[in-house]
Structures are given as structure tokens and as C-alpha cells.
Amino acid sequence: MTRWTPDPSFYPSPREAATAPAEKLAYVxxxxxAAQRPDAIVVLDTDPESADYGRVVGWTDLxxxxxxxxxFGWNACSSALCPTAPHPHVERRYLIVPxxxxxxxxxxxxxxxxxxxxxxxxxxxxxxxxxxxYSRPHTVHCGPDGIYLSALGGVDGAEGPGGIAVLxxxxxAVRGAWEADRGPQFLAYDVxxxxxxxxxxxxxxxxxxxxxxxxxxxxxLGRKYGHAIHFWDLAKRRHVQRVDLGDQYQMxxxxxxxxxxxRSYGFVGVVISVEDLSASVWLWHRDGAGADAPWTVTRVIxxxxxPADPADLPDLLKPFGAVPPLVTDIDLSVDxxxxxxxxxxxxxxxxxxxxxxxxxxxxxxxxxxxxxxxxAHPAAPDEPLAGGPQMVEISRDGRRVYVSNSxxxxxxxxxxxxxxxxxxxxxxxxxxxxxxxxxVRFFPRGAEFRGLRVHQTRxxxxxxxxxxxxxx
Amino acid sequence: MTGRTLLALVALxxxxxxxxxxxxxxxxARGLQERRRAALLAALPPxxxxxxxxxxxxxxxxxxxxxxxxxxxxxxxxxxxxxxFGLWRLxxxxxxxxxxxxxxxxxxxxxSFLMSSAHGAGLMLLPVLLADPQPAGGHAGHLAAAxxxxxxxxxxxxxxxxxxxxxxxxxxxxxxxxLGVGVLxxxxxxxxxxxxxxxxxxxxxxxxxxI
Numbered sequence: 001m002t003r004w005t006p007d008p009s010f011y012p013s014p015r016e017a018a019t020a021p022a023e024k025l026a027y028v029x030x031x032x033x034a035a036q037r038p039d040a041i042v043v044l045d046t047d048p049e050s051a052d053y054g055r056v057v058g059w060t061d062l063x064x065x066x067x068x069x070x071x072f073g074w075n076a077c078s079s080a081l082c083p084t085a086p087h088p089h090v091e092r093r094y095l096i097v098p099x100x101x102x103x104x105x106x107x108x109x110x111x112x113x114x115x116x117x118x119x120x121x122x123x124x125x126x127x128x129x130x131x132x133x134y135s136r137p138h139t140v141h142c143g144p145d146g147i148y149l150s151a152l153g154g155v156d157g158a159e160g161p162g163g164i165a166v167l168x169x170x171x172x173a174v175r176g177a178w179e180a181d182r183g184p185q186f187l188a189y190d191v192x193x194x195x196x197x198x199x200x201x202x203x204x205x206x207x208x209x210x211x212x213x214x215x216x217x218x219x220x221l222g223r224k225y226g227h228a229i230h231f232w233d234l235a236k237r238r239h240v241q242r243v244d245l246g247d248q249y250q251m252x253x254x255x256x257x258x259x260x261x262x263r264s265y266g267f268v269g270v271v272i273s274v275e276d277l278s279a280s281v282w283l284w285h286r287d288g289a290g291a292d293a294p295w296t297v298t299r300v301i302x303x304x305x306x307p308a309d310p311a312d313l314p315d316l317l318k319p320f321g322a323v324p325p326l327v328t329d330i331d332l333s334v335d336x337x338x339x340x341x342x343x344x345x346x347x348x349x350x351x352x353x354x355x356x357x358x359x360x361x362x363x364x365x366x367x368x369x370x371x372x373x374x375x376a377h378p379a380a381p382d383e384p385l386a387g388g389p390q391m392v393e394i395s396r397d398g399r400r401v402y403v404s405n406s407x408x409x410x411x412x413x414x415x416x417x418x419x420x421x422x423x424x425x426x427x428x429x430x431x432x433x434x435x436x437x438x439x440v441r442f443f444p445r446g447a448e449f450r451g452l453r454v455h456q457t458r459x460x461x462x463x464x465x466x467x468x469x470x471x472x
Numbered sequence: 473m474t475g476r477t478l479l480a481l482v483a484l485x486x487x488x489x490x491x492x493x494x495x496x497x498x499x500x501a502r503g504l505q506e507r508r509r510a511a512l513l514a515a516l517p518p519x520x521x522x523x524x525x526x527x528x529x530x531x532x533x534x535x536x537x538x539x540x541x542x543x544x545x546x547x548x549x550x551x552x553x554x555x556x557f558g559l560w561r562l563x564x565x566x567x568x569x570x571x572x573x574x575x576x577x578x579x580x581x582x583x584s585f586l587m588s589s590a591h592g593a594g595l596m597l598l599p600v601l602l603a604d605p606q607p608a609g610g611h612a613g614h615l616a617a618a619x620x621x622x623x624x625x626x627x628x629x630x631x632x633x634x635x636x637x638x639x640x641x642x643x644x645x646x647x648x649x650x651l652g653v654g655v656l657x658x659x660x661x662x663x664x665x666x667x668x669x670x671x672x673x674x675x676x677x678x679x680x681x682x683i
Binding site (some may be wrong): 003005013081090235253261262291 | 493497498501504505507513561565566567568569571572573574575583594601653654657658660661662664665
């Protein structure tokens with residue numbers, strides 16, 4: 001049913017979204033690595049006034065096992081206000097939750113009881129395969145004309161190409177593959193856009209066989225993982241340009257375009273350089289003036305590997321005597337001022353001031369976990385932590401940052417072979433000068449997650465990576 | 473054309489002009505994206521042209537048909553179409569799908585044409601056109617009279633679109649210069665539902681008049 005006035009969580013511009021009220025709940029994708037028990041959508045209380053602040057207050061099991069929940073998103077967001085196909089009276093209400101391993105897509109209704117999302121629809125792997133030709137669904141974005149869903153794999157045993165499936169806004173039926181002409185694109189991972197400029201961007205990880213049983217050393221050293229990003233015409237659905245970062249820069253993952261629709265830049269994180277194990281963040285931008293100038297990339301952040309005693313390292317890293325930072329997620333605040341960079345290997349969340357996107361300035365850092373460091377959280381200083389800050393989500397007002405510690409089941413096992421555990425931390429941000437402080441009242445972990453690992457967090461009403469805006 | 477017909481056309485023009493989905497919001501977005509008012513103003517004429525094409529098509533068809541056929545059958549058919557379309561708009565969950573925002577003037581007119589047609593903008597004029605007294609003339613009832621019969625419809629569509637353009641321009645400028653797009657959050661009343669209700673009501677009135 002539609003509303004009489006726009007959903008209050010929709011904002012025409014990022015500036016207005018930054019004034020949004022603080023989230024009271026957070027939704028977290030949790031999965032059972034053993035695939036013995038169902039994965040779950042876990043609900044956390046994020047209201048500091050509440051007696052249950054920082055605790056699990058809701059839990060909805062999935063109907064099957066072995067889905068490996070990973071990323072997820074909302075059925076509708078601020079893009080519903082975009083003027084060419086406005087539909088502002090729909091509700092931000094349903095969570096679209098893909099199983100990365102099972103290729104099943106689940107739809108949860110958060111309206112009847114926000115603390116107990118109800119499963120209302122399951123789209124089977126078969127339907128996704130038949131209608132779109134894709135499997136391993138990953139990123140979900142609410143677009144102006146449908147729900148965009150990136151997928152890593154092909155179907156019927158085919159490794160690829162991966163691409164984007166479009167789901168109907170209201171029925172969630174799979175409408176088909178998005179691409180009219182994919183050009184040279186084969187690998188897939190993330191997708192996002194410059195909505196008002198008719199530009200869609202995609203990135204590259206690997207095909208299912210390259211990732212599902214863990215990172216493959218020979219493929220990595222052979223520079224076979226993704227190392228390019230692709231620019232597309234969003235209206236015509238055609239490939240426009242492939243920009244190669246260089247094949248030593250393996251795994252170009254998270255895409256974070258500026259929220260300001262008049263700007264034409266964004267950041268992409270690279271997991272690892274095979275030359276020195278460093279991680280990097282790149283800025284994409286137009287090469288020259290004009291709305292049709294070609295795209296190019298500039299490496300703006302380098303994070304070096306940290307030397308470590310081989311005795312402290314998993315087999316995979318022993319020969320190197322160093323811990324790679326493994327930048328596996330980045331996130332840009334709604335006001336486009338701070339970029340957060342997760343170093344899952346070294347166990348650090350970095351905060352950069354990117355007011356000048358070409359020259360990021362490191363203004364904050366928090367260490368938690370890490371392959372060698374195992375830094376404890378101040379709320380539990382005697383508990384060494386495994387895993388590191390991985391998925392990072394920022395509140396719309398930019399004052400709170402949430403990090404969870406699992407990367408991807410089989411990869412967790414390689415880098416943290418003694419167990420990655422499960423924890424989720426909240427960091428308070430100084431919005432003026434930058435700087436991060438762990439909140440000692442907010443540290444759900446271990447048994448609270450009932451043996452499941454935690455991946456992406458989505459905040460009630462939207463967050464920094466859920467919405468796109470058509471007005472500056 | 474009677475004064476009442478004219479008044480109804482003006483009112484419907486204002487109603488269409490006020491609807492953000494009919495084009496003024498797109499004009500505001502263009503102005504903000506390019507940071508100049510000229511871009512906003514340049515978007516409005518193509519929007520009006522597309523709207524005019526959509527409305528004129530229906531209006532001309534109705535008045536031309538009316539000049540050659542029995543009025544009651546047409547009125548009943550028109551009323552039934554209106555009620556049906558209005559109910560479909562009211563109950564259907566589907567919404568207009570369009571991904572591109574960098575539009576040339578021609579594409580913008582095309583967008584506006586599709587948007588107006590999908591919303592049944594022309595249909596809404598139906599009862600007004602059917603209620604207008606049949607123009608006196610010796611040729612009524614002959615097929616040859618059809619082209620000339622389309623004329624009143626075209627005039628009506630023109631009047632309607634002029635008012636629509638005036639209202640849309642005013643709203644676009646006020647939002648762009650004074651209010652800001654933040655006003656959308658509070659003031660974007662669900663026109664679609666109201667719109668569908670108007671279509672159904674117009675159909676019912678038309679049917680009642682015919683019977």
C-alpha cells in the first residue's frame with residue numbers, strides 16, 4: 001500500500017539526509033559457516049537510551065541452510081524521489097537479502113515488527129538463473145526503475161560472466177539481466193552509480209570457483225583476480241569504458257561514488273598488491289573537463305603491509321613474514337567528507353578526510369583484532385580479538401560507525417585459522433575534526449550471535465551506503 | 473467553448489502543472505544539477521510540448537469522433553474508459569520506469585509525452601470535452617466533418633497546456649529559488665492516488681450525464 005506523503009526516510013539531497021534522526025535499530029546479516037543451521041537476520045538495539053542498547057533484540061532465521069548471507073539492501077530509498085520516475089509514496093520496508101552461496105534471494109518485511117523481520121518471499125536460484133542468467137547475488141541497490149542486484153557468477157556451471165540482475169520494485173520478481181551490451185566485462189563484484197549523470201560503475205572480484213573455496217594462491221600470484229573497473233551508460237545499459245588499475249592491484253572491490261549528484265568522482269578499494277602486499281584506495285574521476293570526458297583513476301591512498309613474526313602468521317602468509325592490510329571494505333560518509341577504510345588483515349579502521357578527494361588526510365584510526373596484533377576492544381581488554389574491522393557502515397549524520405568482523409566464510413578460515421569469532425563494534429566520530437572512539441557500551445560478540453558470523457550491517461531508515469540522491 | 477468548459481480546462485491544467493511527476497521537478501533537478509536557472513527554464517518548453525502532444529491526441533480524437541457519431545454511445549464509452557483507467561491507476565502498484573536523466577530537449581519531450589499518457593492526462597479532459605455543447609454546423613453527422621471536428625479538441629488541449637506550463641514554471645521557480653527541494657518531504661502529497669480518484673469520479677459523472 002502506498003503512503004499519502006513521502007516515506008520520511010527519503011531525502012532529496014545528501015545534505016538533508018545528514019540531518020536524519022539517529023537509527024534505533026541495526027540489521028545484521030549473520031551466517032553459519034558450517035551450513036548446519038540457518039543463517040539469520042539479526043537485529044541490534046542502537047538506541048543509547050534503551051536498556052538493551054548494544055544487544056541483540058531480534059532474530060529471524062532463514063528457511064534453509066547454507067545460504068551464506070553477505071550483503072543486502074532496502075527495497076526503496078531516496079532515489080524514489082528522482083524526478084524522471086518518481087515513486088515517493090512507496091515504503092522503505094523490505095530487506096532484500098541474497099544468499100551469496102545459495103543464490104537464493106530472500107525478502108523480509110520490517111514493518112509489522114521492526115525487531116522481527118518477517119520472511120515474505122524467497123526467489124529461488126532457479127528463477128534467478130532462468131530469468132537473468134546469473135548466480136551468486138551480491139550487492140543490492142534501490143534504483144529509479146527497479147532494484148539492481150550484482151551477481152558474481154553465471155549459470156549451468158558457467159563461471160561467468162557475472163553481471164547485474166534487475167528486480168521489480170514491487171513484486172521483487174526477477175525482470176532479467178540489466179546489460180544490453182557488456183563489452184569486455186566478465187568479472188563482477190560491486191555496482192553503484194552517478195544517478196543524475198547516467199553513469200553506472202562496476203568492479204571485479206572473481207568467479208565462483210576463484211573464491212568459494214578460499215583465495216587461490218596461484219591465481220593471486222598469477223594476477224588473475226579482478227583489477228579493473230567498468231563504466232556504463234545507465235540509461236542505455238551499455239558498456240562505455242574499462243579502466244585497468246594495473247594487474248598487480250588484485251581485487252578492486254567496494255565502489256563509493258560521491259553522494260553529491262553534481263560531483264563526478266568516487267573511491268574504489270583494492271585488497272592487495274602482489275608486489276608488496278600493500279592495499280590501496282583509488283579515486284575515479286573524469287580525465288579533463290566536460291560531462292563526456294573519459295574516466296581515469298588515480299591512486300590516492302597506499303597502506304603498507306606490516307612485518308610480523310612468521311610464527312604468528314597463518315600458513316598462507318608465513319613465507320612473507322608480513323601481514324597485508326587487506327582493504328576489503330571502504331565507506332564514504334553522506335556529506336562526502338570522511339572515507340573509512342577497513343584493514344581486515346592488520347586489524348585497523350582508518351578514517352581519512354577526503355574533502356579534497358585527490359589528497360586524503362588520515363585523521364583517525366582504531367585498532368581491533370588483526371591477524372598478528374589481536375588487539376582487544378576497550379570494553380573487554382582481556383579478550384584478544386580475531387578478525388578485524390571489515391564491513392563498515394556509517395550513520396546518515398556521520399556520527400556513528402559500525403564495523404563487523406567476518407569477510408567471507410572460506411577466507412575467514414584461511415586468514416584466521418584458529419577461528420574468526422564474531423563481534424560488532426560501534427565507533428563514535430568527532431564530526432568536526434575527525435577521530436574515532438570505540439563505544440564501550442556497544443560491543444555485541446561471541447555467544448550473543450549464537451555461533452554465527454556477522455557480515456553486513458544496515459541501519460534502520462538508511463545509511464551511508466544504502467541511498468542515492470538526485471538533488472544536490 | 474463555454475465559460476464553464478474553459479474554467480474546467482484551466483483547473484485541470486493547474487492540477488497537471490502542480491504534479492511533480494508531470495515535469496516541474498525534472499526542471500528543478502536540471503537547474504540544480506547544472507547550477508543555473510537557465511537549465512531549469514530550458515527544460516520547461518519540451519515538457520509542455522510532450523504534455524500537449526499527449527493531451528491533444530485524446531482531445532482531438534474525442535471531438536472529431538463526436539462530430540460524426542451519436543453522442544450517447546461516445547459518452548458511455550468514454551465514461552467507462554475513464555472509470556476503468558482510473559481504477560487501474562488506483563489499484564495498480566506499478567509505476568513509471570525510466571532510468572536516464574541526461575536528456576536532450578527531444579528526449580525530454582518524449583519523456584513528458586510518455587509520462588502524461590501513462591497517467592491518462594488526456595483522458596481526464598474527456599468529461600469536459602463531452603459536456604461542451606455540440607458546435608452548431610450543417611455538416612455534423614458526416615464523416616467529412618471529422619478533421620474540422622478535431623479543432624475544438626486541439627484548442628482545448630492548447631488552453632489546458634498553457635495553464636499547465638504556467639503553473640509548472642511557477643512552482644519550479646519557487647522551489648528552485650525560495651523553498652528548496654526539502655519541501656518535497658512534507659508537501660509531496662500522493663497526487664497519484666488523488667489523480668486516480670479524479671479519473672474515476674470524472675468517469676462516473678460522465679456516465680451519469682449520459683443515462
